[in-house]
Amino acid sequence: MINNDELLPEPIPRHVGIIMDGNGRWAKQKNISRSEGHKAGAEAIEPLMDSAIALGIKAVSLYAFSVENWIRPINEIRGLWDLLEYFFQHKLEAIKSKKIQIRHSGSLSKLPPKTRQTIKEAIEATSMNRGLILNFCINYGGRQEIIRAFNEWLSNTKNPEKITEKKFEKFLYTFGMPDLDLLIRTSGEYRISNFLLWQLAYTELVFTDVLWPDFKPNDLYKAIIEYQKRERRYGGI
Ligand code: FPP
Numbered sequence: 001m002i003n004n005d006e007l008l009p010e011p012i013p014r015h016v017g018i019i020m021d022g023n024g025r026w027a028k029q030k031n032i033s034r035s036e037g038h039k040a041g042a043e044a045i046e047p048l049m050d051s052a053i054a055l056g057i058k059a060v061s062l063y064a065f066s067v068e069n070w071i072r073p074i075n076e077i078r079g080l081w082d083l084l085e086y087f088f089q090h091k092l093e094a095i096k097s098k099k100i101q102i103r104h105s106g107s108l109s110k111l112p113p114k115t116r117q118t119i120k121e122a123i124e125a126t127s128m129n130r131g132l133i134l135n136f137c138i139n140y141g142g143r144q145e146i147i148r149a150f151n152e153w154l155s156n157t158k159n160p161e162k163i164t165e166k167k168f169e170k171f172l173y174t175f176g177m178p179d180l181d182l183l184i185r186t187s188g189e190y191r192i193s194n195f196l197l198w199q200l201a202y203t204e205l206v207f208t209d210v211l212w213p214d215f216k217p218n219d220l221y222k223a224i225i226e227y228q229k230r231e232r233r234y235g236g237i
Contacts, residue, residue: 002054004221008228013181015059016052017196017203020044022187022211029211035079040213042087046094051217052132053098055224059133059177061105063195067141070110081115084138088122095122099131105173106140107148133177142197145173149198174199184223186212204230 020041027037045062052060065080088102095102102122111119119138149171154160156171169175180199185191188209192200206223208215 002051002221004218004225006225007221008225011181011228012056013204013224013227014057014178015061015180015182016057017061017063017180017183017199019063019183019185019189019193019195020212020215021185021189023213025187026211026213034076035083037213038076038080038083042083044213044215045087046091047217048215048220049098049100049132049134051220053100055220057132059135061135061137061174061177061180061196063137063140063193065106065138065140066194067106067139067144068194081112084136085115085118088118092122092125095126095134096129099129100126101129101131101133102126103133103135103173103177105135105137105145107144108139110139135174135177137195140173141194142192142200143194145196146198169198172198179203182206182223182227184208184220186210186215202232202234204232 023037023041024034025037026040027034030036049060064084070077102119102125104119104123108116108119119136149168152171153163153168157163157167174180174196180196180203183192183196183200183203184206186208188207190207196203204227206226208219208223210219
């Protein structure tokens, strides 16, 4: 049920990227730990997925952990792995019944084996689903993705002189996902922070002051209403 009169039936972004920022500040305001803030942040995800499905969005990419986040205190990082494990273990049945396909962007190799295993199991268990693609960007960096794609292309091509955008995109994590139409960043920060750099070329950007744990379906609708007011010219007039 979409209860917002201003929202038009179209255009609906096919692929929405979200920089889920502000868990720490949300926790600070409430005088609770940063880990509690991340926990509340993880709880915000499911209702938004339901709304994304109801709206007909095809893919959502969530920035859950960047390659730069390793400099955080070890306890916070461990807490995030525990939270990811908890999320996939407890939400997997709901994810499966909603026909959501879990994908991952980034490198899982540095994650604790149990977390890695849990994520891989969720990806495998949902790989045949053809509903919403839910792409978790974990240990992800946009520059790293581009360099990795280039190296993959290099070792997979017989004719390294000729590269096109189309060929190159086959080596990005997001291959097969629709173009990124909308990027939302919460918490009043106006940065891209190494997120989906290649994919952002013609994306509409929406920034909101709402802290991530407070970001509710109506905030998603508001972002899409703003998107619907934009004139996308792709360099034309
Ligand atoms: C940024 O807020 C948030 C992160 C670095 C982590 C995002 C993670 C979640 C929303 C939960 C992940 C869980 C699952 C299941 C995906 P911040 O900590 O930088 O906030 P601050 O800027 O206010 O300190």
